Each structure stands twice: as structure tokens, then as C-alpha cells.
Amino acid sequence: EPEVTQTPSHQVTQMGQEVILRCVPISNHLYFYWYRQILGQKVEFLVSFYNNEISEKSEIFDDQFSVERPDGSNFTLKIRSTKLEDSAMYFCASSARPAEAFFGQGTRLTVV
Amino acid sequence: KNQVEQSPQSLIILEGKNCTLQCNYTVSPFSNLRWYKQDTGRGPVSLTIMTFSENTKSNGRYTATLDADTKQSSLHITASQLSDSASYICVVSQSGKSTFGDGTTLTVKP
Numbered sequence: 001e002p003e004v005t006q007t008p009s010h011q012v013t014q015m016g017q018e019v020i021l022r023c024v025p026i027s028n029h030l031y032f033y034w035y036r037q038i039l040g041q042k043v044e045f046l047v048s049f050y051n052n053e054i055s056e057k058s059e060i061f062d063d064q065f066s067v068e069r070p071d072g073s074n075f076t077l078k079i080r081s082t083k084l085e086d087s088a089m090y091f092c093a094s095s096a097r098p099a100e101a102f103f104g105q106g107t108r109l110t111v112v
Numbered sequence: 113k114n115q116v117e118q119s120p121q122s123l124i125i126l127e128g129k130n131c132t133l134q135c136n137y138t139v140s141p142f143s144n145l146r147w148y149k150q151d152t153g154r155g156p157v158s159l160t161i162m163t164f165s166e167n168t169k170s171n172g173r174y175t176a177t178l179d180a181d182t183k184q185s186s187l188h189i190t191a192s193q194l195s196d197s198a199s200y201i202c203v204v205s206q207s208g209k210s211t212f213g214d215g216t217t218l219t220v221k222p
Contacts, residue, residue, distance in 0.1 A: 004155075033210075042201070042212050042213065042214045042215060043150075043156065043201065043212045044212065045209055045210050045211070045212070048209065056209045058209070089153075091155050091156070098143060098205075100144070100146070100158070100161060101146070101158070101203075101210065102158060103148075103155035103156045103157070103158075104155050105154055105155045106153075106154070106155050108153075
């Protein structure tokens with residue numbers, strides 16, 4: 001069964017560094033998403049991406065964050081100048097139709 | 113502010129028993145309502161997806177219902193198994209943006 005793949009599974013970075021979280025969505029999907037889940041809290045929407053541009057973003061998704069689809073298969077989330085409070089699970093999701101969202105297994109980001 | 117409220121916050125049941133989880137939402141209009149199962153440290157896995165015109169959707173032992181008039185949904189789990197222990201999340205979507213509930217933590221005990 002096709003699945004969304006995320007790498008790395010765990011990333012440790014020093015405060016102030018930039019990180020790039022990578023995702024390979026399901027191949028025939030057109031809609032892509034990033035979500036965040038701080039430990040013990042609920043999943044929060046960050047951004048949705050369609051047709052090579054951001055279609056929706058939350059108030060969390062400020063100038064520190066950016067997304068890119070550098071080629072036909074990858075979808076990345078870049079976090080500039082990481083802060084301690086950026087520590088969380090980051091989930092990528094994709095879908096063939098709007099707002100269905102099949103999730104990857106997540107990248108655990110730890111900022112130290 | 114659009115909200116999705118789930119109840120109970122946590123639930124403990126014995127293996128083999130049935131249970132029902134509730135979801136109330138204020139998102140309107142909405143594209144769809146989804147129930148996910150999330151095991152600890154893993155990504156959410158879709159159980160059911162319903163549009164506003166659907167009243168019920170089943171997936172094996174999971175049955176979701178939707179009342180768009182009262183803005184309520186429920187997830188019924190039949191003949192629970194130990195592997196059903198997880199967090200169950202209700203998600204309501206409006207165009208490209210999704211609002212997640214806090215989830216119900218279900219523990220199934222032998």
C-alpha cells in the first residue's frame with residue numbers, strides 16, 4: 001500500500017540552526033500538508049500546498065517556516081533559526097482530493 | 113473561532129466491549145469530517161471520511177455517524193481489541209484547512 005515517507009525519523013539540532021524536514025508524498029497525490037504535534041498536545045495544522053504554491057497556512061506558519069517542492073517527488077519544510085519551542089513531531093500528509101490527508105510517520109525534532 | 117471538541121478525554125474499557133466516542137464541532141461550512149487513530153509516537157491513520165451529506169460510514173469494527181444539523185459526530189468501536197488502545201482524533205476540514213480535536217485516549221484492558 002502506498003504511503004507517505006518522512007526523513008529523518010528523528011532530528012536533533014542546536015537552537016538557532018536551520019533544519020529541513022523531508023517528505024515523499026504518495027505519488028499520484030496533488031495536495032500536500034505539514035502538521036505539528038508538540039508532545040502531549042493535539043495535532044496542529046501548519047500549511048497546505050497545491051499546484052506549487054501555498055493554499056492555506058496557519059498563524060503558526062510565520063516567516064521562520066517555508067515549504068518547497070524541489071522536484072516531482074519531494075516536499076520539504078524548512079525551519080530557520082530554530083527555537084526550543086519548535087521541538088515537536090512534524091507530520092507530512094498528502095491527498096488526491098482536498099482535505100483528506102494520509103499521514104507519514106513523522107519526524108521528531110528536538111531543539112537543544 | 114472554529115473548534116472541535118471531543119469527549120470523553122479518556123476512556124478505559126475491557127476487551128470485547130463496545131464504546132462510543134463523541135465529537136462536537138463549530139466549523140461551518142465544512143468539506144469533510146474524519147476520524148483518525150493515532151498510536152503513541154506514530155502518525156494518525158485514517159479510519160473514516162464523511163462529507164456533510166453522509167450520515168454513517170463503516171470501516172470494519174469502526175462506525176462513524178454524522179449529524180450535520182447538530183454538528184455532532186460519533187465513532188463507535190465494536191468488540192474492542194487490545195490493539196484498539198490509542199488516541200482517536202476527530203478532524204473537521206473547511207476547504208484546505210483542517211481543525212483537529214484534542215483526541216480521546218482509549219485504553220483497552222484484558
